[in-house]
Amino acid sequence: MEEKDLYLSNDRFAKHAGIVLTEVKPGYAKAQMKIKDFHMNSVNLVQGGAIFTLADYAFAAAANAYGRVALGVNVNISFLKAGISGTLYAECKEISKSYKLANYTVTVTDDDGDKVALFNGIVYLKS
Amino acid sequence: MEEKDLYLSNDRFAKHAGIVLTEVKPGYAKAQMKIKDFHMNSVNLVQGGAIFTLADYAFAAAANAYGRVALGVNVNISFLKAGISGTLYAECKEISKSYKLANYTVTVTDDDGDKVALFNGIVYLKS
Amino acid sequence: MEEKDLYLSNDRFAKHAGIVLTEVKPGYAKAQMKIKDFHMNSVNLVQGGAIFTLADYAFAAAANAYGRVALGVNVNISFLKAGISGTLYAECKEISKSYKLANYTVTVTDDDGDKVALFNGIVYLKS
């Protein structure tokens, strides 16, 4: 999957946020983010946008790994536990896929294995 | 609202993403983000996480501006138009507020006034 | 819009739930539901499914009124105030529309004009 990796490795915002893909295959991906000071919000918790970006990158990787361009249409995210330190892990699984639409769930966990966020996203698949 | 500004100005991830608050009052806020290369995804569109972070920052500002800590519980975001260049603008309005929960809508627009994203978020208000 | 009305008037579940369309045009619709005992849940509040069905019917009417079949892909609904008695009103407005996807917001209010629910839905437009 070298082409895919190349393609995805050009995601500058994910890079800017310190996120790394650790596994990608069609319909499945994992990413992680070591928590740094620049991820923090004003009350010293990992900012919601950083957690979203981590999950979103795994989602984009899984959805685009078939080779067709998949555009994010809608995402629902629930924040379950604050991120404080260590590393956050995102795992994306495919829920369903039709010709034009596909649905993915990403679970974000911390070093204790606790759920930090639950993310559900829909993509539109271009022809 | 200098204290609030101070409080919010310590959001390091928003700063890292180049986002600026332009107006804050209880239940209402505006933020903006000048699109730069580091906001881009692999297909040269503004990454979903960057758009989310912009909207989320306006949401956090509006919800926390009453002075009680407001924690994000859930967000739903629809991506309506790709962001390509120029500046993106987020405007957050309060939909409802009870003692423990409040609901906000953020609309993200571009320089043409077109809707880029629609964001709806819920906070839990700490005692 | 007699053909549309005819088309939509065959929605048996909306009828079963006592919901009536009061206005329909492309991208816009209104519906209402007089609260009856059969709408109640076990704690004598209008059941979430009844409120959803009311909003969903206005959404379907607005989205299908262009004449192309619009299939619901995703809905996000926030419950803001309990429904107890009187009539509930749903008003659906179009947020955006492209060739294959469109986005609608429905606000549900009660006789006091208070917001009972906020609903955001996405449809996929068949060719």
Place this chain on the structure above:
Amino acid sequence: MEEKDLYLSNDRFAKHAGIVLTEVKPGYAKAQMKIKDFHMNSVNLVQGGAIFTLADYAFAAAANAYGRVALGVNVNISFLKAGISGTLYAECKEISKSYKLANYTVTVTDDDGDKVALFNGIVYLKS
């Protein structure tokens, strides 16, 4: 769990929609709905509101089965496959639970075992 069953069995809208609970324990529930003509929308598919109500009833049962009143705050539902005939099954699992908020996922399947809808709901737990 006879008291719970009694409590939940007074949900008149679920009954009106022909939905039956088949299993309930704290944080977990199953419900089912035999598809009848009154569940149909104008294009002879099970109406979104009927599918929502089925999932919502399993969600309410799982969340309320601890004995504290749990109020639905927000639901996100994705419609994955049309319901046409036979029976629809909802299974609700708990994702997380804190003192005031809890998060549940409901998967709706049909007789072929295919996913019809994915539902994620949040409740606020009263004191």
